[in-house]
Amino acid sequence: MTATIEARQAVTAATQPVRFHQVGKAFGQGRRAVVALDQVDLEVAVGEFVCLVGASGCGKTTLLNLVAGLDQPTAGGIEINSSRPAVVFQEAALMPWLTAAGNIELPLRMAGVPKSVRRTKAAELLELVRLGGLGDKRPHELSGGMRQRVALARALASTTDHTGSGAGKPSLLLMDEPFSALDAITRDVLQGELLRIWQATGTAILFVTHDVREAVRLGQRVVLLSSRPGRVVRQWDVNGLTGPAEIAAVDEVNAALRQVISSHAA
Incomplete structure (x- = not known):
């Protein structure tokens, strides 16, 4: 294509x-x-x-x-x-059974990124979207604006290439x-x-x-x-x-x- x-x-x-x-x-x-x-x-x-x-x-x-x-x-x-384009929709579409950090880690986990790297990246992105310290909260414990911040952080995690296939892109x-x-x-x-x-x-x-x-x-x-x-x-x-x-x-x-x-x- x-x-x-x-x-x-x-x-x-x-x-x-x-x-x-x-x-x-x-x-x-x-x-x-x-x-x-x-x-x-x-x-x-x-x-x-x-x-x-x-x-x-x-x-x-x-x-x-x-x-x-x-x-x-x-x-x-x-x-x-x-590198992999990521989408943020009108609805945050977070996994309700996962914490905020868990939702952000999800695309990294699917890409086979080691747990220690995933956790470090999720923590960095939570700080970036000004949700530091709230990584253990689940979606129902967050406001609508906070859920969209998590969705944005998850999308940013998804655009990060950890396999080397998208290096330099x-x-x-x-x-x-x-x-x-x-x-x-x-x-x-x-x-x-x-x-x-x-x-x-x-x-x-x-x-x-x-x-x-x-x-x-x-x-x-x-x-x-x-x-x-x-x-x-x-x-x-x-x-x-x-x-x-x-x-x-x-x-x-x-x-x-x-x-x-x-x-x-x-």
């Missing part, structure tokens, strides 16, 4: 954890087929934070599933040059509306925490959200998909925007999103 494509800038494949080349995805066959994605060209650079926005059903989550290997494209190709984190189920205050706090963790780890992030304000606040680049079938229609460089410039960017992206939705409804 690879393809040779020309990058938007003079960037080699080795600097891009993932590249989409004319990617299409249809569900079903014949007249009943539903085309979710069509001719998607997109790349994410090492350490880049890219946010995907678009109307419901435009294929944002489908794109993440294709990168994660949970599904396969029906057209085009995806070039992945990263950049890491990639896929996030599918991870904060949408949280209250506004907790969501705001975790957005700030995610930025801190991203800056500390240098992990590339492909982040799906319905919230344009969230996309502009978090992302370096915002990518707008058309309504079904999803195609890349516009991109904005929003890196480092604050104050009036940030507000203007939010307004511009929202206006483009409304136009996409309106044209589809018409």
Whole structure:
């Protein structure tokens, strides 16, 4: 599942954890087929934070599933040059019988990482997400925000290569509306925490959200998909925007999103 494509800038494949080349995805066959994605060209650079926005059903989550290997494209190709991509979903999806540390260790245990290394890594990641000292707590003993922090730490553990097969490859984190189920205050706090963790780890992030304000606040680049079938229609460089410039960017992206939705409804 690879393809040779020309990058938007003079960037080699080795600097891009993932590249989409004319990617299409249809569900079903014949007249009943539903085309979710069509001719998607997109790349994410090492350490880049890219946010995907678009109307419901435009294929944002489908794109993440294709990168994660949970599904396969029906057209085009995806070039992945990263250690194992990890996914953080809207729900934390933690194993209720495992402790926070146990959940974080799970992908490492499945990869055959020795227990002492797993425990050390889990402790480091708990500190990174500011849950140090809570590794023995089970999911039901944690708040929703804390559970999402554990899910993030588990994903970061999953992107760590301990086998040597991914040596030298950049890491990639896929996030599918991870904060949408949280209250506004907790969501705001975790957005700030995610930025801190991203800056500390240098992990590339492909982040799906319905919230344009969230996309502009978090992302370096915002990518707008058309309504079904999803195609890349516009991109904005929003890196480092604050104050009036940030507000203007939010307004511009929202206006483009409304136009996409309106044209589809018409």
